Amino acid sequence: MALTLLLPMLACLQILPRPASPADVASLKPLLTVSPDYSTYRVGDSVTFTCLTPIGHQAMQFQFLRDGAEVDSPETQSQLPYTYNLPSLNVNDSGSYHCRYWTHGQKIPSKLSDPITLNVYDEASLKPLLTVSPDYSTYRVGDSVTFTCLTPKGHQAMQFQFLRDGAEVDSPETQSQLPDTYNLPSLNVHDSGSYHCRYWTHGQKIPSKLSDPITLNVYDRPPPPSLSLDPRCLEYLLGEQATLSCIDPKVGEVTGYRFYNERSGEISSYKPDPSGGAKLVFLTLHMADAGSYTCKYWRAQSGQEILSVGSQSVSVSVLDPPSQPALSLDPPSGVIKEGLPLLITCMAPRDTGERRFHFYKDGAEFNPGNTQSQISTTGPGPGSMNVSVLSIPWARPDITGKFTCGYEEKVCRKWVQSPRSQAVTITVTADKVFLLRFLVVGGSFFIINGLIFLISHCCL
Numbered sequence: 374m375a376l377t378l379l380l381p382m383l384a385c386l387q388i389l390p391r392p393a394s395p396a397d398v399a400s401l402k403p404l405l406t407v408s409p410d411y412s413t414y415r416v417g418d419s420v421t422f423t424c425l426t427p428i429g430h431q432a433m434q435f436q437f438l439r440d441g442a443e444v445d446s447p448e449t450q451s452q453l454p455y456t457y458n459l460p461s462l463n464v465n466d467s468g469s470y471h472c473r474y475w476t477h478g479q480k481i482p483s484k485l486s487d488p489i490t491l492n493v494y495d496e497a498s499l500k501p502l503l504t505v506s507p508d509y510s511t512y513r514v515g516d517s518v519t520f521t522c523l524t525p526k527g528h529q530a531m532q533f534q535f536l537r538d539g540a541e542v543d544s545p546e547t548q549s550q551l552p553d554t555y556n557l558p559s560l561n562v563h564d565s566g567s568y569h570c571r572y573w574t575h576g577q578k579i580p581s582k583l584s585d586p587i588t589l590n591v592y593d594r595p596p597p598p599s600l601s602l603d604p605r606c607l608e609y610l611l612g613e614q615a616t617l618s619c620i621d622p623k624v625g626e627v628t629g630y631r632f633y634n635e636r637s638g639e640i641s642s643y644k645p646d647p648s649g650g651a652k653l654v655f656l657t658l659h660m661a662d663a664g665s666y667t668c669k670y671w672r673a674q675s676g677q678e679i680l681s682v683g684s685q686s687v688s689v690s691v692l693d694p695p696s697q698p699a700l701s702l703d704p705p706s707g708v709i710k711e712g713l714p715l716l717i718t719c720m721a722p723r724d725t726g727e728r729r730f731h732f733y734k735d736g737a738e739f740n741p742g743n744t745q746s747q748i749s750t751t752g753p754g755p756g757s758m759n760v761s762v763l764s765i766p767w768a769r770p771d772i773t774g775k776f777t778c779g780y781e782e783k784v785c786r787k788w789v790q791s792p793r794s795q796a797v798t799i800t801v802t803a804d805k806v807f808l809l810r811f812l813v814v815g816g817s818f819f820i821i822n823g824l825i826f827l828i829s830h831c832c833l
Contacts, residue, residue: 402484405472412529413574414462415494416497416822422457424472424486432474436482439468467493484762492527499525503570503584511596511624512560512589520555522570522584530572534580537566565591595681597688598623598630598650600668606785608690608726613785619668619684620650628673633683635665655689663691695782695791696722709768717763719778719794727783730761733793735774740762768801769807775799 404425414420426432437457444457455474459466471485502523512518524530535542535555542555553572557564565620569583590596598621609615630643630651643651651670655662668681703716719730732739732748739807741748748763761780765772775796781788 379558384818385716393423400484401430403427403432403472403474403486405470405486405489407470407489407491411567411574412823413494413527415464416493416495417461418462418493418599418653419458420491421459421463421699422470422489424457424474426454426455426474427481429600430474430476433474433477436473438473438485438693439466441471444470462491462493464493464495467491474833494528494724499528500582501525501530501570501572501584503568503587505568505587505589509624510590511622512591513595514559514561514591514593516560517556518560518589518593519557520568520570520587521573522553522555524553524572524581528572528574530574532573534571536569536571536583537564540570540659542568560589560591562593565589566643592682595624595670595672595679596630596700597682598684600620600666600687602689604785607657608692610784610789611658611660611691611693614654615658615689616687617653617655617666617668617687618650619653619670621670621681626672627770628678630670633667633669635667635686658691660691660693663689665689668748692725692784695780695789698722698778698780698794700776700778700794700797702797702799705760707798708802710801711768711770711801713768715765715768715772715799717765717776717778717799719761719780721759721780721791725782729781729788730758731779731781732761732763733777733779734772736777739776740763770801770803772799 375735404427406423406425408421424432424435424436424437432455435454446457457472469490472489473482473485475482504521504523506519506521520535522530522533522535530553533552535611555570557574559633567586567588569586571580571583573580598619601618601620603616603618606615617632619632621627621630623641627645630645631639632641632643632651634640634655641653643653645651647787653666653668665686665688667686669681669683671680673679673822699720699722701718701720703718709715717732719732721728721743730748749762749764761778763778775798779793782791783789
């Protein structure tokens with residue numbers, strides 16, 4: 374009877390809670406949680422850590438650690454001892470967090486919790502890297518490209534977005550199953566544009582910054598090369614040297630280049646130079662070389678010749694060397710009385726750009742000096758000068774001599790001298806009536822002034 378009553382009492386004693394021994398506490402570890410739970414965080418985000426003791430354990434003290442060192446509680450720390458708040462994250466809050474606890478009266482702490490790693494990034498560092506393969510400056514219709522959006526180191530993205538000219542792109546039917554890539558297996562002209570990408574990390578509702586752009590230029594044929602002249606001039610003289618350079622836009626391997634003249638069609642074909650492109654060299658320009666030129670490049674592909682769009686045209690203008698000018702006089706005879714005006718006119722045979730005229734007397738360049746002579750140059754339009762006039766308002770005997778003229782034309786940034794004109798003879802004759810009048814007037818003036826001088830000294 375007594376034993377029957379004792380057994381239930383012993384059972385009740387077994388289920389009563391008993392204080393944890395130091396050995397028990399040391400063998401148990403708490404559970405550390407964080408809210409919100411993301412893989413990465415931005416500067417300014419807020420998080421709360423919670424340290425949960427095992428069932429049946431009542432803790433009187435908690436400790437939170439970052440990278441093994443106890444954290445300092447911020448001013449806004451919660452009054453709950455088992456939580457640790459970070460209301461505004463910064464980059465320095467990144468690290469590995471643990472917690473532990475002490476039960477009432479125990480001096481030995483529990484084991485550390487499993488770690489939680491906090492990755493805090495500045496917004497500026499959250500920009501992904503967008504790449505494209507193959508990476509060309511231009512593409513043609515039918516080419517295939519793949520964009521890849523690479524997250525910064527330590528970031529694990531759960532969602533990606535690709536944009537063209539600011540609008541989200543539609544994924545083609547053959548889109549890759551990889552969320553960080555965007556495939557365009559067969560380009561068309563409408564795929565041209567500026568591409569970006571961005572991403573979201575796990576649980577984050579705010580996207581990253583946009584990547585730097587990649588511009589896609591798609592042509593229905595290989596895009597045009599550039600064509601240039603060296604030296605770059607509007608006009609060239611007969612016999613000068615010039616070089617046409619055809620440079621492709623680096624879209625891949627080029628098999629060859631072709632140059633075209635608008636009048637004669639294809640004129641030459643070249644293989645690529647080691648330095649790139651191809652050159653058409655005119656060692657001595659002829660009149661037949663004048664005209665408008667273009668060039669194209671081509672590639673051999675699957676047994677076919679894929680020819681590019683033609684370059685912009687470049688014009689080559691070839692001029693004859695300057696011709697001999699014509700010299701004329703007014704009066705036409707070239708014989709003129711002293712004191713009368715004289716006009717000497719030099720006329721170039723064709724209308725062109727800049728010119729400089731020169732007049733020569735007896736083989737040396739004529740300098741008007743103090744004769745009050747003027748040299749004026751005129752032309753049929755504001756951009757040309759083909760007539761120059763030497764105006765001598767008062768002919769003197771020292772003007773007598775053989776006169777010629779010449780000019781310089783500015784062609785391809787240099788001045789080219791023309792031949793001199795045929796010589797004309799100018800003779801200035803003395804006017805005897807004029808000389809006699811001068812002597813009579815001068816002599817009378819001398820006699821009158823002499824008489825006045827004598828009378829004034831004799832009579833006064």
